[in-house]
Amino acid sequence: MEAWVSAWGDFLFRYAISRVQDRDIAADLVQETFLAAWKGRQSFKGEASRKTWLTGILKHKITDHIRQQIRRRKLETALDDDPASPWFQDDHSWREPQRAWHDSPDRLAHDKDFRLALDDCLSHLPARQRLVFILREINGDDSEEICKQYDISTTNLHVLMHRARLALRHCLQSHGFGASS
């Protein structure tokens, strides 16, 4: 067991953090994963690598956790499905004129204030939107896998990404990132 934890503990922890955005929850999920793997070690047939096997267990734990979270936050999920957009007027024109944003991705990615603003803006997204957006846009996960794992259609995924981008763009702008001075 010690060998497993030292070989794959950090990898699984990073994997969990990038999906649940919370160190404590990520640590709990990794712990549950190792425990389940230990209990089920006889069932490991060695077809996949040990790492793939552990990652598979962790993926299930993460999915369960997120489904629970979504169920618990019914209100937020309802917001997810609300088609009315606060960014447009009835005639589908922008409510506020959009301004140009010139900046360097390299500079922004290493800017502490930008990272803080980004975390804050992400935390205000409805649960499912946030999750899908992070998996897709930050972690660069495959859309097909996201759709399968969270049981949504490709069109749903595109709608969630679209809404998340609108919200983020405006939230970041309110933090001073998004319009050129």
Added chain:
Amino acid sequence: MNHFCQQASRLASDKLERRLSLNESLRLNIHCLICSSCRHYTAALRLLHVTLRKTHEAEPPQKLPAATRQQIIRQCKEQPE
């Protein structure tokens, strides 16, 4: 009269998710020629897209806390063989 901006914002996002059809791509590009808001929004999404991927790469490596490690090992030892 209805504006195309709301649809254009969706296409600007979809463009980062899938290949737009020729028709969609033309409509978006032509609209952006005449609408500065949509032009700026489309450019901003691309900047955000590139930046977010870079933030992932810039992430400091995270280590599984030592307390969790010990707990895992202890709990597994408590399991009956």
